[in-house]
Every structure is written in structure tokens, then in C-alpha cells.
Amino acid sequence: MIVYGRNVAKEILKNNKKIDKIIIQEDFNDNSIISLIEKRKIEPIRITKKEFSRFDKYSHQGIILYVEDFKYSELEEFIDDENAKIVILDHLEDPHNLGAIIRTCEAAGINGIILPKDRSVSVNSTVMKTSAGALENVKIALVTNLNQTIKKLKDKGFWIVGTDMENSVDYREIDYSGKIALVIGSEGFGMSESIRKSCDFVARIPMNGKINSLNASVAAGIMIYEVIRSNK
Numbered sequence: 001m002i003v004y005g006r007n008v009a010k011e012i013l014k015n016n017k018k019i020d021k022i023i024i025q026e027d028f029n030d031n032s033i034i035s036l037i038e039k040r041k042i043e044p045i046r047i048t049k050k051e052f053s054r055f056d057k058y059s060h061q062g063i064i065l066y067v068e069d070f071k072y073s074e075l076e077e078f079i080d081d082e083n084a085k086i087v088i089l090d091h092l093e094d095p096h097n098l099g100a101i102i103r104t105c106e107a108a109g110i111n112g113i114i115l116p117k118d119r120s121v122s123v124n125s126t127v128m129k130t131s132a133g134a135l136e137n138v139k140i141a142l143v144t145n146l147n148q149t150i151k152k153l154k155d156k157g158f159w160i161v162g163t164d165m166e167n168s169v170d171y172r173e174i175d176y177s178g179k180i181a182l183v184i185g186s187e188g189f190g191m192s193e194s195i196r197k198s199c200d201f202v203a204r205i206p207m208n209g210k211i212n213s214l215n216a217s218v219a220a221g222i223m224i225y226e227v228i229r230s231n232k
Contacts, residue, residue, distance in 0.1 A: 001069050003128045004060040009033055011133030013040060018068045021045065025052045025062035033063065059129060070123040073139040075149070078112030079156055084179045085227055086158075088114045090146060090195050091186045092216060095121050099130020100217035101184070106134035108228050113140045114149060114181075150198045153181050162191050162199035163223060165213070171203035171223060176230040184220045 003012065012019065013036035022037060022044040037044055055064055078086065087110055092098055098121050105113055115122065122142070128135055143149045150160055161174060162183040183199060185191035196202065205214060205222055214222075 001067055001128070002058070002125050003065045003067055004055070004058040004063065004125065005129045005132075006030055006033060006061045006063060007132040008128055008135075009063050009065055010036065011136045012065060012067060013037065015136045016040075017136065019065055020068070021066040023047060023052075023055075023064040023066075025049055028062040030063075058125070070128075070135065070140075072123075072142045073112065075112075075114070075141045075143065075152075078139045078141070079153065079158070079179075081111055082179070083231065084111045084158070085176075085224075085231075086110060086112050086114060086153075086181050087220065087224065088146065088150070088160075088181055088183045089116075089120070090183055090191050091116060091120045091189075092184065093121055094187055094216070095124055095126040096130050097121075097187065097215065097217040098123075099127040099132075099135075101220045102127065102131040102138050102140075103134040104217070104221045104224055106131075106138045108224050110224060111139070113138060114146070115140060115142050116146050117142045117144055147194055147198060150181070150195070153179075154198075159201070160199045161223075161227075162196055162202045163204070163219060164190055164196065164202050165204050165207070168202040168204040171205055171226055174201050174203055176227045180227055182220075182223055182227060184216055184223070187216050 022042055024044045024046055026046045026048050087105055158179040158181045160181050183191055
């Protein structure tokens with residue numbers, strides 16, 4: 001996998017993730033990153049700005065890393081905490097949204113994220129860059145069937161909280177104590193009907209303007225921090 005950008009590079013270098021190759025622009029002068037590269041005893045490949053232009057489709061900030069593919073976690077790694085808070089993404093499609101949600105989850109201390117294997121964005125270079133390095137500290141599980149996974153979570157004592165504007169309650173009126181799985185729907189279609197039926201609660205974020213919806217990552221951020229705030 002190609003990853004790029006200074007924040008991501010720092011996190012990867014700090015966490016000892018396997019790095020196959022580092023390419024930096026010849027005038028690259030971020031001493032903190034150069035010091036981390038030297039500590040890892042990796043000899044970076046320095047190329048001219050003109051040669052580096054082949055990477056211009058990336059917001060690279062003068063550094064490209066070739067690393068091993070992201071390793072997903074097993075569900076069991078983060079659902080057994082007696083007060084676990086997790087996020088389920090119901091077929092999210094935009095890698096920028098996924099990266100932003102990962103960043104919020106890491107900042108808030110969410111235990112883990114669940115993604116479906118099919119018809120959903122997966123962890124790629126764009127997600128890595130948008131997460132600003134947070135991806136290195138977040139557990140993400142890929143599952144084959146979200147409905148079966150939700151059933152498993154309920155058996156483990158989780159309350160399932162979905163998000164939708166229709167037939168829902170104000171998100172501030174829900175009790176988020178105990179084990180909570182927060183479901184965020186896709187950008188275009190929201191939660192699927194089968195997932196909605198599996199929810200114990202469906203929450204809405206009040207809209208006072210003319211626009212009646214929020215970007216998925218913004219909605220996720222509001223909900224995530226309400227879940228965390230309610231448990232303090």
C-alpha cells in the first residue's frame with residue numbers, strides 16, 4: 001500500500017509498521033521525520049521535484065511510504081469490554097468520510113469500528129491520509145453480514161443505536177450507558193431497512209436550517225461525542 005503525507009508518515013514510523021520503501025523529495029526538510037527514518041535505519045530514496053511529480057495525484061507533502069496492507073482486527077478484540085462503545089458503518093462509500101470517522105473514533109476513545117466486506121469502502125491510501133495517522137491506533141473489523149454481526153453484539157449485551165431523520169428520537173434523549181453499538185448509514189441511502197429493524201433505538205440530530213441532512217462523518221462525530229459525554 002502507498003501512504004503519503006507527513007502526519008501519516010510520523011505515526012507509521014513511530015509504530016514500527018513494516019516499511020518496504022520511503023521516497024522523499026530532495027528538498028524534504030522535516031527534521032522530526034528524518035530523525036524517525038534514521039532511527040528505523042531505513043535509507044530513503046531522494047528524488048528531484050520533477051521526478052516526484054508522478055505522485056502529484058496524492059497530497060504527498062514530499063514523502064511517500066510503501067507499507068504492508070492494513071491488518072484488520074477480529075471482532076472479539078474489541079467487543080468484550082463491559083462498557084464498550086463501537087461504531088458500525090452500514091456500507092459507507094466515501095474514503096474521506098471513513099478516514100474522518102476513524103480520526104474521530106481514535107480521538108474519542110471508541111473501542112473499534114465494524115465494516116461490511118462487500119459494497120463498502122475499505123482501508124486504502126486515501127483513508128490512511130484522511131485519518132491523519134489515527135488509523136494506526138484504531139481497531140477495525142471486516143464482517144460478512146452486518147445483520148448477523150448485530151445479533152451477535154446483542155447476545156454480548158450491546159444496545160444498537162441507529163441514526164435516521166424519520167421515525168426517530170432526539171439523540172440527546174437516549175441512554176448510552178452500558179455497551180453501545182452506534183450505526184452510521186451510507187452517504188446516499190442511510191441505514192438499510194433490515195439494519196434499522198435490528199436497532200433498539202433510532203436517533204436523529206435536529207436540523208434547524210434549510211438543509212435536512214449532515215455529512216456522514218459530521219453526523220458520526222456528533223453522535224460519537226454524545227455517547228462519550230453521556231458516560232462521564
